[in-house]
Amino acid sequence: MPHISFELLFPISIVAGFVGAMAGMGGGVVIIPVLTLLGVDIKHAIAISILSVIATSSGSASAYIRDHITNLKVGMFLEMFTIAGALTGARITLAVSPRPLYIIFGLVLLSSWLALFFGSHALAHTGPQDKFTEWLELEGSYPDRVLGQTVHYKARRAYFGAPLMYMAGIIAGLLGIGAGAVKVLIHDLIMGLPPKVSTTTSNMIIGVTALAGASVYLMAGLIDPGLAAPVILGIAVGAFLGTRLLVRMSNQAVRRFFLFILLILAAEMIVRGIRGGL
Amino acid sequence: MTGDPKIRAGTRTGASASDLGETEQEFDMDAIVGYILLIGVLISLVLVVAALIWRWIDTGTLAFGYKLTGANLFQLVVDEVRLVMHGMLRPRLLLSMGIAMLMLTPFIRVLVSMVYFMAALKNWKYSLFTAIVLLTLTYSLFLR
Numbered sequence: 001m002p003h004i005s006f007e008l009l010f011p012i013s014i015v016a017g018f019v020g021a022m023a024g025m026g027g028g029v030v031i032i033p034v035l036t037l038l039g040v041d042i043k044h045a046i047a048i049s050i051l052s053v054i055a056t057s058s059g060s061a062s063a064y065i066r067d068h069i070t071n072l073k074v075g076m077f078l079e080m081f082t083i084a085g086a087l088t089g090a091r092i093t094l095a096v097s098p099r100p101l102y103i104i105f106g107l108v109l110l111s112s113w114l115a116l117f118f119g120s121h122a123l124a125h126t127g128p129q130d131k132f133t134e135w136l137e138l139e140g141s142y143p144d145r146v147l148g149q150t151v152h153y154k155a156r157r158a159y160f161g162a163p164l165m166y167m168a169g170i171i172a173g174l175l176g177i178g179a180g181a182v183k184v185l186i187h188d189l190i191m192g193l194p195p196k197v198s199t200t201t202s203n204m205i206i207g208v209t210a211l212a213g214a215s216v217y218l219m220a221g222l223i224d225p226g227l228a229a230p231v232i233l234g235i236a237v238g239a240f241l242g243t244r245l246l247v248r249m250s251n252q253a254v255r256r257f258f259l260f261i262l263l264i265l266a267a268e269m270i271v272r273g274i275r276g277g278l
Numbered sequence: 279m280t281g282d283p284k285i286r287a288g289t290r291t292g293a294s295a296s297d298l299g300e301t302e303q304e305f306d307m308d309a310i311v312g313y314i315l316l317i318g319v320l321i322s323l324v325l326v327v328a329a330l331i332w333r334w335i336d337t338g339t340l341a342f343g344y345k346l347t348g349a350n351l352f353q354l355v356v357d358e359v360r361l362v363m364h365g366m367l368r369p370r371l372l373l374s375m376g377i378a379m380l381m382l383t384p385f386i387r388v389l390v391s392m393v394y395f396m397a398a399l400k401n402w403k404y405s406l407f408t409a410i411v412l413l414t415l416t417y418s419l420f421l422r
Binding site for chain 2: 001003005009033051055061063065068072073076077079080084087137138167208210211212214215216218219223224225231232236
């Protein structure tokens with residue numbers, strides 16, 4: 001594996017964290033393609049990325065939880081499934097050859113991209129709560145600062161959301177990303193959570209899911225501390241700056257520009273996977 | 279069943295109580311969970327930065343050329359504690375501690391949530407769910 005100096009990898013990771021945050025995704029989806037372009041083996045790149053995912057998701061989840069927007073019960077219930085999925089996914093990564101990983105990475109990035117580009121929140125609507133979801137006590141309320149009032153909501157179809165979250169966990173563990181776009185989609189469309197609750201709760205779930213995946217990669221000896229240090233620090237700094245800027249930004253064009261970068265990365269990963277000779 | 283205000287405390291509590299015009303002042307679990315995550319990540323980042331600075335002062339380079347081979351988190355932490363006890367605090371030890379701290383952060387969050395569901399809310403359902411999460415993580419992090 002090539003030696004990449006801290007002086008190079010740190011600024012690159014800041015940019016990766018920044019671009020990821022501006023596009024509304026995590027830093028993982030940017031740093032993995034970049035690391036592989038620098039000559040890092042994709043499995044090592046995945047292992048390092050998943051560590052940085054713990055840092056960024058826990059960091060941003062913290063503020064949302066303290067603001068009482070995150071639903072701890074929804075999080076705890078779904079974490080059972082995402083963790084099992086992440087353990088499965090990480091094992092698969094250890095077992096398979098790199099080429100399918102490139103292709104799957106590209107395809108997942110592409111579908112997350114479509115979900116983000118076209119947006120899904122408008123489709124969410126509340127329906128009657130089923131018995132199972134009611135038994136799970138999956139409901140809540142949060143203070144909405146924009147509306148200036150407390151929003152009450154009831155989740156539904158947890159029986160359907162749970163197995164899908166297992167699949168989302170597989171993707172996260174397999175590719176070393178947060179897979180936040182996939183999780184938010186499940187929360188929104190299947191379980192009918194309000195957008196704010198779904199994004200913030202998914203953020204909390206991402207942290208433990210990444211941890212489950214990271215445990216497998218740690219055991220496999222794929223976590224290289226020398227590479228991990230600049231990546232964790234850089235992505236944390238970049239994501240922090242990106243989220244700050246994103247909150248103040250109303251211009252959709254800028255966000256679309258960053259989404260466009262992700263589209264190129266997705267296409268490039270698929271092409272490399274198909275061509276082989278990595 | 280959801281009529282009990284305590285049961286709903288996990289999702290709706292404390293600081294917002296005044297905005298909501300509620301009088302009950304509950305134990306603010308959200309704040310504790312939130313701060314655990316924040317402090318854990320900050321400690322971990324500080325350890326990584328300290329390791330890098332020390333490394334740079336020592337050798338003039340920021341490169342670390344070691345591997346964490348086939349260790350589970352438990353072995354990693356035990357080895358680190360042993361080295362610190364022997365006064366062997368070195369840059370690479372600080373870096374490993376930073377990585378271990380990062381991985382312990384979500385784990386501690388789940389542990390504290392379980393204690394909360396068990397002791398404060400006495401919600402057996404969610405105590406069980408959290409216990410399943412905790413056992414799975416404990417197995418994959420410390421026992422394998």
